[in-house]
Amino acid sequence: MxxxxxxxxxxxxxxxxxxxxxxxxxxxxxxxxxxxxxxxxxxxxxxxxxxxxxxxxxxxxxxxxxxxxxxxxxxxxxxxxxxxxxxxxxxxxxxxxxxxxxxxxxxxxxxxxxxxxxxxxxxxxxxxxxxxxxxxxxxxxxxxGSRSIAVAFREVMLEYGWDQFVFAYSLEGNDEKCETLRDDFQDMIAYYQDLVMSYSVQITDHSEAGMLAILKDASTRGRIIVPCFHEGNSRGLHRRWMLVAARNGFVSEEYVYIFPSLRSKGYVVPQPGGTVRYPWEELGKGPQPSDQEALIGFQRSIFIVDMQGQxxxxxxxxxxxxxxxxxxxxxxxxxxxxxxxxxxxxxxxxxxxxxxxxxxxxxxxxxxxxxxxxxxxxxxxxxxxxxxxxxx
Structure with missing residues (x-):
């Protein structure tokens, strides 16, 4: 050009x-x-x-x-x-x-x-x-950057008096986000020395059964779980994770799910043409009965996002x-x-x-x-x- x-x-x-x-x-x-x-x-x-x-x-x-x-x-x-x-x-x-x-x-x-x-x-x-x-x-x-997200995450943890968490990450649609974020979390922990990542596990099976296996494993290591998925909340993985958690007893008052995410507006997911949807709504299928189940899961969640720079x-x-x-x-x-x-x-x-x-x-x-x-x-x-x- x-x-x-x-x-x-x-x-x-x-x-x-x-x-x-x-x-x-x-x-x-x-x-x-x-x-x-x-x-x-x-x-x-x-x-x-x-x-x-x-x-x-x-x-x-x-x-x-x-x-x-x-x-x-x-x-x-x-x-x-x-x-x-x-x-x-x-x-x-x-x-x-x-x-x-x-x-x-x-x-x-x-x-x-x-x-x-x-x-x-x-x-x-x-x-x-x-x-x-x-x-x-x-x-x-x-x-x-992901380093800023890590620092913001620390502030949220300290605000509520939490000091340990489990990090579960996916490389689906690998855009370098989750590995970079994991490394920046570890750097942040080493620098401040007031939080502990008690466990880190990769999500390799993105089916409901695969996510349930990770949830069962992670729940034995901590109750504050930090799932990391592909940017923008655009593939429905956040919804699937919370739906599995809600259906299998992992959304009681014991649990908190913190989603750190760049290119995201958290509870509002931009769609092509200027429309939006909520993350508990199934992608591209209109209202579904399972939306309300997923919503129950998201009620135990916190998003830390960049608001897509806006x-x-x-x-x-x-x-x-x-x-x-x-x-x-x-x-x-x-x-x-x-x-x-x-x-x-x-x-x-x-x-x-x-x-x-x-x-x-x-x-x-x-x-x-x-x-x-x-x-x-x-x-x-x-x-x-x-x-x-x-x-x-």
Whole structure:
């Protein structure tokens, strides 16, 4: 695909920064299976323009221009590395926004350090390995990682005075989540030394009989059980687990089930077309008598989730989603025929994080330019300016 160059001009009041124009580079995945609903270019890219408009409305970085260069890594590690070199060496970008998935982020973060340029990633980049500030000192991460989930889990445990748990994990639809989460739980336990993972067991048989066998085994080791399944609560495994627990006497007041999950809204499961279902409802079959049995199980559960990067979703976010879709059809994106299918009529799940990444970059630049304009593209100096709060 050809790169897209976008120029936003802001009325000049102060002198231009060194370099005259902020050069923003983006790495996107375009219609890649497995990631489209979350980070597709066709349903997210215009969020960056919305962020620029917000900076203008708030009179931030007045007098500065923004140039966008968009390339496509297609969620592929090797392509991402090549595209990152192009952005840094050929397009001479001041910051790289992306990639949006874990594996491509590793070489891109390393290249950003080599070129000493800031990089801000969003979307599905949740690996705790990316949090290594010694290895990746020029990086900022907008997405919530499994390490953050582990820390939040600890807070819940301490709040209720619990200190032991059993970890049961599945590799069904392996997306690296559960093994990474298990490792991050163990790291968290070793660091704080106030919780105990009394048992860890892999769920290899996902039938009701297989899950019952695991429940029987786990219940002999503890009553606080932490099941880990594929991201997004989209395969019905959470429901099957709680249904088996409810049918076989594992949902008494003795038991608590804590589901730590990224790309999830917990008790609300987004469906294609913008609809939702509850996790105790059977996937794709309409109301079933067993839904009420599963509901009994979920009444003994706690979800710890990232809300798919959206926080408390209200009407303002719905308006944002609609604007993302509308603006993809407008200049400079001009995505008309390619964005006309029903799949592209709902904003990508993490489009809000792309907005926040660009907006946060603007806030950081505002601080850096006040202190030392010459450092505006110094990657190793950049992360400390990301600290702060704002309404995303």
């Amino acid at each position: 050809n790169p897209i160059l976008v120029l936003f001009l802001v009325l000049q009041v102060f002198g231009q920064p060194p370099g005259n124009v902020f050069q923003l580079g983006f790495l996107h995945c375009d219609d890649v299976e497995g990631s489209s609903a979350y980070v597709s270019y066709r349903t997210s890219a215009s969020a960056a323009s919305i962020a620029i408009d917000r900076l203008k409305r708030e009179n931030r970085l007045v007098g500065y221009d923004f140039n966008f260069t968009i390339l496509y890594d297609q969620c592929d590690e090797n392509v991402a590395a090549g595209m990152a070199v192009q952005l840094f060496a050929n397009y001479n970008v001041d910051v790289l926004i992306g990639p949006t998935t874990n594996i491509p982020a590793v070489p891109v973060f390393s290249l950003a350090y080599f070129y000493n340029r800031p990089v801000i990633t969003w979307g599905l980049t949740s690996s705790a390995a990316l949090d290594d500030v010694t290895r990746y000192p020029t990086a900022g991460i907008l997405s919530i 926080g408390g979703v209200g009407s303002n976010y719905t308006q944002f989603e609609e604007e993302v879709i509308q603006r993809m059809r407008q200049s400079p994106y001009n995505c008309t025929d390619a964005c006309s299918g029903p799949t592209y009529q709902q904003a990508a799940t993490y489009a809000g994080q792309l907005h926040d990444a660009v907006y946060l970059y603007g806030l950081a630049m505002e601080k850096m330019l006040q202190e030392d304009p010459k450092q505006y593209r110094n990657g190793t100096e950049f992360p400390k300016y990301l600290v702060g709060t704002f309404q995303g």
